[in-house]
Amino acid sequence: MNNILDCSFAEFQSSIQELGESPFRADQIWQWIWQKRCADFSEMTNISKGLREKLGSIYSLHRPVVQVVKKSRDGTIKFLLRLEDGELIETVLIPEKDHYTQCISSQVGCALGCSFCSTAQMGLKRNMSSGEILGQVLVGLNYLDREKSSLPLRNIVYMGMGEPLLNWPRVRQSLEVLRDPRGLNFSYRRVTLSTVGIPGKLEEFAATGLASLAVSLHAPDQELRSRIMPKASALVSVDQLIDILTSLPLRPRQRITVEYVLIGGVNDEIKQARELNRLLSHLKAKINLIALNPAPEIDYLRPDQERILAFERYLWDKGQTVHLRKGKGCDIEAACGQLRKHSRKNEAGGQEPF
Numbered sequence: 332m333n334n335i336l337d338c339s340f341a342e343f344q345s346s347i348q349e350l351g352e353s354p355f356r357a358d359q360i361w362q363w364i365w366q367k368r369c370a371d372f373s374e375m376t377n378i379s380k381g382l383r384e385k386l387g388s389i390y391s392l393h394r395p396v397v398q399v400v401k402k403s404r405d406g407t408i409k410f411l412l413r414l415e416d417g418e419l420i421e422t423v424l425i426p427e428k429d430h431y432t433q434c435i436s437s438q439v440g441c442a443l444g445c446s447f448c449s450t451a452q453m454g455l456k457r458n459m460s461s462g463e464i465l466g467q468v469l470v471g472l473n474y475l476d477r478e479k480s481s482l483p484l485r486n487i488v489y490m491g492m493g494e495p496l497l498n499w500p501r502v503r504q505s506l507e508v509l510r511d512p513r514g515l516n517f518s519y520r521r522v523t524l525s526t527v528g529i530p531g532k533l534e535e536f537a538a539t540g541l542a543s544l545a546v547s548l549h550a551p552d553q554e555l556r557s558r559i560m561p562k563a564s565a566l567v568s569v570d571q572l573i574d575i576l577t578s579l580p581l582r583p584r585q586r587i588t589v590e591y592v593l594i595g596g597v598n599d600e601i602k603q604a605r606e607l608n609r610l611l612s613h614l615k616a617k618i619n620l621i622a623l624n625p626a627p628e629i630d631y632l633r634p635d636q637e638r639i640l641a642f643e644r645y646l647w648d649k650g651q652t653v654h655l656r657k658g659k660g661c662d663i664e665a666a667c668g669q670l671r672k673h674s675r676k677n678e679a680g681g682q683e684p685f
Contacts, residue, residue, distance in 0.1 A: 334415075335364060335390035336462030339504050340511060350385055358513055360386070365514040368469055370394070394466045395420070400474075410470060414439070414463055418456055420492055422467040424474070430485035431475065435467045437502050438493025443527060443562045447549075447594055449626050450492045459493070461504040467491075468515060487517060489524040490545070496529040496536060506541040519543060525590060527563035528572045537579040545588035545619065546576065550598055551606035559597065569610070577614055586617045586652070593639055594623050595632035604645040617652040 335343070344357040359377060363369040370392055372383045395412035398419060402408050406426035411419055423434040441448070442455035471484055487509060489495045495502045502524070508514040509522055522542040526533060537544060550556035550569070557564040567575070576587055589611060593599045611618070620643055623633045634642075639655070646653045 332391045333389065334393050334460070334462045335386075336392070336394070336465055337460045338390075339461075339507065340513065346389070350382070352382060356382065361513045364392070365508065365511075366516070368473060393462075394469055395463065397470060397474075408474070410467075410474075412467065412470060414459075420459070420463075420467070422471060422491060424471055424484070426482060427486075429482065431471070431480070431482050432486035432488060433468060433471045433484055434488050434490045435464060436491030436493055437464055437489055437495040437498050437505075441493050442497065443494055443560070445527075445547075445549075445560045445563065447559060447592060447623060447629055447631050449628060452628050455493075458498040458501060461501045461508070464501065464505040465508055465515070468509070485521055487522045488545075489522075489542075494527060494529070495524050496526045496532040499529075499532045499536065503536075503539065503541070506539070510541055523588065525588075527560065528567050528575070530567050530571075530575065533575060534579065540582075543585070543588070544579070545590055546572070547590045547592075548572075548607075549590070549592050549594075551603050551610050555598060555603075559594070573610060573614060576616075581615060586615045588619050589614075589616045590619045590621065592621045592623055593634050593642060595634040595638070597631060599634040599638050599642055601641060601645055604642045608646055608649045608651060611651065617654065618646060619654050619656055620646075621656045 338346070340357070340361060343361065344354055347357040347360070348354060356378070360375060363375045363378075369375055372378075372387045372390075372392065375383055378386075393415055395414055397410055398413045399411035400408065408424040410422050410424075412422060413419055418439045420436045420439055422436060425432045425434060436459065438458055439456035440453045441450045444451045444454075468484075468487060475482070475484055489502065506522065506524070509517045510519065519540060519542055523545050524536060524542045525545040525547055526536075527547045536542075547560075547563075548556070548569075550559060553564060553569045556569055579587070581587070591598075591607065607618070620639070622639050623629075623631055625631065625633055643653050643655050
């Protein structure tokens with residue numbers, strides 16, 4: 332049975348017409364699924380019983396099942412979710428001043444093998460479907476409803492497990508539902524896709540205008556990036572990546588976010604801040620500095636706070652727009668891939684889906 336969450340609106344509208352129904356029924360049902368977050372066709376009260384039964388015979392409304400929920404002292408909430416085939420993925424709700432940002436996954440594992448990432452240690456299991464990607468958002472929204480949270484879910488970031496552009500067709504479909512006013516209705520300013528930079532797919536994504544762009548750079552030169560991100564750097568050199576980014580169409584006042592994880596003794600020296608400033612001198616960019624969230628399976632350390640602040644201060648003094656992201660969820664294994672990796676050692680039955 333097909334999961335209706337995996338359908339695009341066009342596909343679903345065509346299916347409805349094949350059932351002999353008017354096209355507006357597709358709009359009604361779509362709103363039940365995404366805006367009212369209906370989990371059972373029987374709850375769609377303005378749809379005839381006969382159509383509801385037909386839908387139930389053709390489609391499922393399967394969502395990821397919550398396996399583990401961990402809440403940090405700082406308010407970060409991490410979910411370990413079980414997919415229909417038993418694979419485990421992660422999603423995180425990150426509290427901001429007046430809202431939550433949800434970090435979602437696009438693949439089970441990752442093929443890129445970045446040496447500072449826990450997800451990379453497990454390799455790639457498979458791509459996720461668009462419904463599995465979007466199901467994470469439904470889990471987050473329903474959890475906040477159940478907890479009667481005073482903070483709404485306002486931002487979505489594709490920064491969880493996996494490289495989104497290596498699963499581009501399904502990621503694109505999920506972005507279209509996120510943006511659709513009949514769907515989850517997020518503004519492009521509220522959705523960000525993070526990528527290491529996949530030539531061809533990067534330009535294709537940028538041309539859609541479906542979301543803002545963040546690029547995982549993490550090194551200012553090819554030699555260092557090859558050492559810590561060997562597979563990503565083999566796909567495109569640092570200079571080639573910057574050339575591609577410089578050529579991308581941007582909206583007025585739009586900037587590309589450049590993500591840079593600071594790794595103690597590896598890429599956190601002032602000389603590297605100097606090289607990073609030079610590299611980005613002609614790019615409309617803002618820099619997101621992130622101190623490494625250490626894990627037992629990673630042979631790297633978080634830099635001293637003085638080195639972090641010195642790196643940030645150098646870039647500010649050079650006129651760069653810099654945001655130093657506060658580390659969150661360190662007490663609940665909130666870095667990408669950590670909870671899944673450790674939970675595989677001690678699995679238990681799933682909870683009810685939210």
